[in-house]
Amino acid sequence: MPPIPDHPQRYATVNELHARPFPALEAPCTAVYVAIKQPVGAARRDRGLDRAHLLALLDRHASAHPQPEATHFSGPIGRSDLKWESHTEFVTYSAFTPGLSRRPFDPVDAEVFPEDWLAAAPGKRLTSVLIRVEVMPADQDEVLAKLEDWFVPESLAVSRVVDGAAIIAGDFRIDPAGHMRFAVFVRQGTGARRIGRIVQRLCEIETYRGMSMLGLMQSRELSSRLNVLDPKLSALVSGLDSAEPSPEAVLHELLTISAELESLAVQFSFRFGATWAYEAIVTQRIEVLREERVQGRQTFGEFMMRRYDPAMRTVKSAEGRLQGMAERAQRAAELLRTRVDVERSAQNQKLLESMDRRADLQLRLQRTVEGLSVVAISYYAVNLAAYLVEPLAHRAHLSHGALMAILTPIVVLCVWAMVRRIRNHLT
Structure with a gap:
């Protein structure tokens, strides 16, 4: 018995599950992460330009090239x-370097991606991140002292993650x-x-946060309109x-507004x-970190x-306002159409009544003409x-006069009967 054939996409769908493996990192190390988005407003990128940009970086180091259709x-x-990844709206580059620089978050670390190469990127920098991975000191106060020195205390977020x-x-x-900075202190062993998963989660949180915040910028533009x-x-x-202006004019204006809202x-x-897809990813990535509070921070x-959710609620509010206004305009247009239809029905009713009156007058005139025609024919x-x-x-x-006197009523009666019979036959 021959084996059952596979679906043409069977292996592709399975391989997609393993398309983007997490990096394996040893502490201490430094991670540099850059996300590039092709021009603002473009839903899809020119993947050929992204691939050429990647190959330009690989050729500088005589590295092997990826497959032609690789993502x-x-x-x-x-x-x-x-590590290079191609997404729907953007492309990301991650560079992981063993060891740490003496100066925390030294901009020199980011030079793994040369400035001239970045300047030639087919798009704009969406996010740029420096991540410093150290071994966790035995004294937790030493960790907090470093964080107080490296970051702005007012907006510093700290948590113990992954159990x-x-x-x-x-x-x-x-x-x-021009870089956003994160510190990771990992427990010995x-x-x-x-x-690698922790570092990858941090990169994803920042990337998808930035992508979802694009919705906030557009919601502000939408709100102004x-x-x-x-x-x-x-x-x-x-x-x-x-009554004024006319329902037809109001309906035309409503349709204009409805068209603009659509x-x-x-x-x-x-x-x-x-935005909602990216927001869900940000929330999910934070949840999988399984955060625990560190000394009340x-x-x-x-x-x-506190900082991100209000922005997403603003976007949701703008979207809801747009939908609400579109529905209001649609309901108003339907009401106005109903009013116009009722008024036209009333006008049609009046027109029919006028036509009835005209028909009645025409019938009377016709009967008058029939009477005159009886006289003329009888003559x-x-x-x-x-x-x-x-x-x-x-x-x-x-005599002739007597003859005419006798014939006239007889002929008139016959003609009248004939005309009446013809009219009855027609009606």
């Missing part, structure tokens, strides 16, 4: 390990060199893959029961949908709740009949 790649560049395997910290601020349309829509809705919905729908989850018919029976009248010694 991820790992390989050495000098003494660092490069106490590490302490992570960051203030979510961009330093003078923590596995390399666990360290809705602020212009809202008074117009409210004025039209409040004046639906007034255009805005199409324009912003992709960004809003992406705010955790990453608390920081996001000629009497003369014809007189010519026919006049010889007989001479024999009967009847």
